[in-house]
Amino acid sequence: MTIKISIDCMGGDHGPSVTIPAAASFLRREADAELILVGQEQVLLPLLKKYKLADDPRVQIKNASEIITMEDPIEVALRRKKDSSMRVAVTLVKEGLAQASVSAGNTGALMAVSRYILKTLPGVDRPAICTILPNQKDGPTYMLDLGANVDCEPQHLHQFALMGSALVAVMEGKPRPTVGLLNIGEEDIKGNELVKQTALLLRADHQKGTLNFYGNVEGNDIFEGTTDLVVCDGFVGNVTLKASEGLGRFVKIVLTTEFKKGFFNKLGALIAYGALKALSRRLNPSRYNGASLLGLRGLVFKSHGGADVYAFEWAIRRAYDAAKYDVLSRIGATIAELMPQAETPRVADAAAEDVAAVVVGNASALASTETIEQKTV
Amino acid sequence: MTIKISIDCMGGDHGPSVTIPAAASFLRREADAELILVGQEQVLLPLLKKYKLADDPRVQIKNASEIITMEDPIEVALRRKKDSSMRVAVTLVKEGLAQASVSAGNTGALMAVSRYILKTLPGVDRPAICTILPNQKDGPTYMLDLGANVDCEPQHLHQFALMGSALVAVMEGKPRPTVGLLNIGEEDIKGNELVKQTALLLRADHQKGTLNFYGNVEGNDIFEGTTDLVVCDGFVGNVTLKASEGLGRFVKIVLTTEFKKGFFNKLGALIAYGALKALSRRLNPSRYNGASLLGLRGLVFKSHGGADVYAFEWAIRRAYDAAKYDVLSRIGATIAELMPQAETPRVADAAAEDVAAVVVGNASALASTETIEQKTV
Known part of the structure; x- marks a missing residue:
């Protein structure tokens, strides 16, 4: 069974100079994996050639014109840069075109974008980051x-x-x-x-x-x-x-x-x-690189921003394993079965719809998404 | 200027087999230090002889018949074992007979006993542990x-x-x-x-x-x-x-x-x-052994329970330095000068007087004193 992963190639401290060779290395090891590489085509193409991915039938390029930087506030990620590589990569999961997504970008932005695009699983008030x-x-x-x-x-x-x-x-x-x-x-x-x-x-x-x-x-x-x-x-x-x-x-x-x-x-x-x-x-x-954003209606993995090629490949692997073992259905089923509904009023999810309208501060580091929680719930 | 430190010789995982040689080693290095060794005389005496402290004019023995174990709940430390080595050592500070006290015993008990015996400094609601x-x-x-x-x-x-x-x-x-x-x-x-x-x-x-x-x-x-x-x-x-x-x-x-x-x-x-x-x-x-119990009207230092001779000597040294540099007056003066009195109602201190009457659970590990806080304030 083929597993398709979307990769935000522009995220992280090193961008495509790390994400592309990591993708190439991962594909060599995993025969049944396919990758959708998301980013600025003109930047990615020369690197794809360099790493012999340009004609690989298991590689697809998806152009995205914008980049969310480590310093971008959440509001920029959500409201302004609508064609960012991060957002496009997560949207591929939402559309069922990829089974999981990986990004080394700004954690706060990734959590906010993922939550906005994918929404939370029924019964989950707040997504969490698990490493x-x-x-x-x-x-x-x-x-x-x-x-x-x-x-x-x-x-x-x-x-x-x-x-x-x-x-x-x-x-x-x-x-x-x-x-x-x-x-x-x-x-x-x-x-x-x-x-x-x-x-x-x-x-x-x-x-x-x-x-x-x-x-x-x-x-x-x-x-x-x-x-x-x-x-x-x-x-x-x-x-x-x-x-x-x-x-x-x-x-x-x-x-x-x-x-x-x-x-x-x-x-x-x-x-x-x-x-x-x-x-x-x-x-x-x-x-140990590759943290899961748990509680969303789709699989998203966060790589350390400073990850090198070897570390980023680990993050892709984790996303791949999670998709292969169908982590999403398992978590969904567990929550649906075990979470007393009375304890989880479904306000958070509705509120998340409005999240794009929220103006919050800088989200360059881990843990900034609580500001969204506080403003929308 | 002579600095006198009281040592709870019975505390910690190893008791006098660690505290006595540590005391001996410390005295060799620090010419102007005097130690009051607190514990069961019959247990301490042979060890004092062994480590050539029996006739040392800078060593004084203070008998205390009881021992607070690592498992003793706070209420036992406060209400029952009134002749414990820990309590007697801290009381020597209260009475001005020692300038600081060191114990490797049960942290929760040490904090509760110290707070009960010494009381908090004016302007301090809660003592804290600093390492x-x-x-x-x-x-x-x-x-x-x-x-x-x-x-x-x-x-x-x-x-x-x-x-x-x-x-x-x-x-x-x-x-x-x-x-x-x-x-x-x-x-x-x-x-x-x-x-x-x-x-x-x-x-x-x-x-x-x-x-x-x-x-x-x-x-x-x-x-x-x-x-x-x-x-x-x-x-x-x-x-x-x-x-x-x-x-x-x-x-x-x-x-x-x-x-x-x-x-x-x-x-x-x-x-x-x-x-x-x-x-x-x-x-x-x-x-780095030797944490200060800050905010009390006296200097008390907590050694790691599992400290060896070398580590326990460090804890004695820290107590000695704090006494030598008169940490207590400095902290007292700082708090008196800088702490807005409106923010620190003096209920905690009065409440601490009743602490002996409080029945709380087990206090064998660090951090159990919050139960006292909650029950008495």
């Missing part, structure tokens, strides 16, 4: 929300848990993934009001057998791999993710600096090259 | 709150910023330390309501020249050393700290495992021993 992180068990820990929603209510975290659980079940082939609620202690009495109320909802699901709720987990459990999924609000998730990225870079800088100091350290590094390479592979954030 | 973390600039980043308070209001974060700023000023000899507000983006429009409201208060202080407010910082800025101090609520701080600890351990495990795989990796590690040692030194969490 994977490495853990000690050499497996991935899924975590959401990473910044699409701040000031969450318990029912939002409840929805995140159900969506995330469905995602892990499909992507990892684990029918009953364990779900942890991020807290500051393991005991039930710990935490703020949000997590205490959320725990009640998740525990009720656990008792019904519809969710494999492990209980509270702490920050360290993310990297220990205590649970398959970690649920938190977007503020906590975003800060934790960025702190981890910052610590990771810090460790890398110290390692690199120290191994370059003096003859013996350099020699040792050369001899232990295998260990350093394995270390770099196991801790390489590129392998 | 230091390593950063790329090879300096420390101070961060608070680490878990004493969840569900904070803007005025609490405001107080944390003022207290933390005063602490950094004294401990690092920086008259105007930069203060960052932990958020999910740099722009003013980012974040949840708590940080947006807090930013207004901090910006007003900055305009008055009473606080060097840098603006919003993100998770990665903690380890990049963007600001001297990072302010956040206890939930976010605790999760971030524990996630960082978890990631640090993960990296260490991967490093150790990979360098032990095969002859060449082992040989390389041996040759590059200097680099690995420097790496371990720069990333060693022991060097």
Whole structure:
């Protein structure tokens, strides 16, 4: 079965110089994949030739005249640049011409555009961003929300848990993934009001057998791999993710600096090259690139803006896998079956229709979509 | 000038087997320090002999018959074990017999006991836990709150910023330390309501020249050393700290495992021993052991429960430095001068008097003191 992915080739810090070679590399590995490369034709064509994609029958070019920059406010993405590569790529999913879309562009804009074009799934108040992180068990820990929603209510975290659980079940082939609620202690009495109320909802699901709720987990459990999924609000998730990225870079800088100091350290590094390479592979954030925008009526994946070719290829792969395993129907079915409708008034979706009329601030970084939430709901 | 520190010798995972040798090592390095070692005399005496402290004129033993375990609920620490080593050590500070106290015991219990015995400083609603973390600039980043308070209001974060700023000023000899507000983006429009409201208060202080407010910082800025101090609520701080600890351990495990795989990796590690040692030194969490309980009418320092001798000695050193530089008066003066009294009704302090009567749950981990807050305020 052929899987067709639309790629916003102009997004990210490096644009087509990264997205096109990543697309070429991905196509070489995946025989049943087809790609729709979206962007300014005159910019893309020379690169397609360079990477021998110009005559590839599995490649289609879709012209889009505009580019959403990392600095563009959400309103520009939504109201002005209607022919942006990002928007055209997502629209292909809406029209059923692609099964998933990938962009390395501005997260806030991508979330706003995707929500506006695709709408949310029935029963979902707010889409969330779900990523994977490495853990000690050499497996991935899924975590959401990473910044699409701040000031969450318990029912939002409840929805995140159900969506995330469905995602892990499909992507990892684990029918009953364990779900942890991020807290500051393991005991039930710990935490703020949000997590205490959320725990009640998740525990009720656990008792019904519809969710494999492990209980509270702490920050360290993310990297220990205590649970398959970690649920938190977007503020906590975003800060934790960025702190981890910052610590990771810090460790890398110290390692690199120290191994370059003096003859013996350099020699040792050369001899232990295998260990350093394995270390770099196991801790390489590129392998974990590609966050899902969950809760939409279509599959959209967000690559890190600074992704290199290798990392962007991982994001395409994730979108491809999600489409192949039909993540969307699974999440839709889970939410439809398990989400008590009373708890999810369908105001958010109607409000999203008006989102284009909303003037909001700059959305260059992750997590800016909450401003849309606040203004439209 | 002699500085006298009281040490809860029975606290922590290892008790006197760690605290006594750490005390001995500290005394060897610090000629003008005196220590009051608090705990069960019959347990301490043999160890004092072993570490040649039995006849040291700079060492005093203070018997305390009880021990607060890591599992003891706060109510046990407050109401039942009135002759605990932790409580006796803190009481010595209250009585002016010691200038600071150090414990590796149960954080929730230590915060509750310290608050009950010492009371909060005028103008402080809630004490906070402040720790230091390593950063790329090879300096420390101070961060608070680490878990004493969840569900904070803007005025609490405001107080944390003022207290933390005063602490950094004294401990690092920086008259105007930069203060960052932990958020999910740099722009003013980012974040949840708590940080947006807090930013207004901090910006007003900055305009008055009473606080060097840098603006919003993100998770990665903690380890990049963007600001001297990072302010956040206890939930976010605790999760971030524990996630960082978890990631640090993960990296260490991967490093150790990979360098032990095969002859060449082992040989390389041996040759590059200097680099690995420097790496371990720069990333060693022991060097950063010793969190301050800020906002109390006395200096109390919390060591990691699992601290080894080296790490516990660091915690003693931090307490010693804080006493030497008179951190307490500086924080008191800062709060008295800068904290608008209207914003800090003095209910919390009065309520703390009744804290002993409060029955709360288990307090074995960091961050459980919020239950006291909620029940007494």
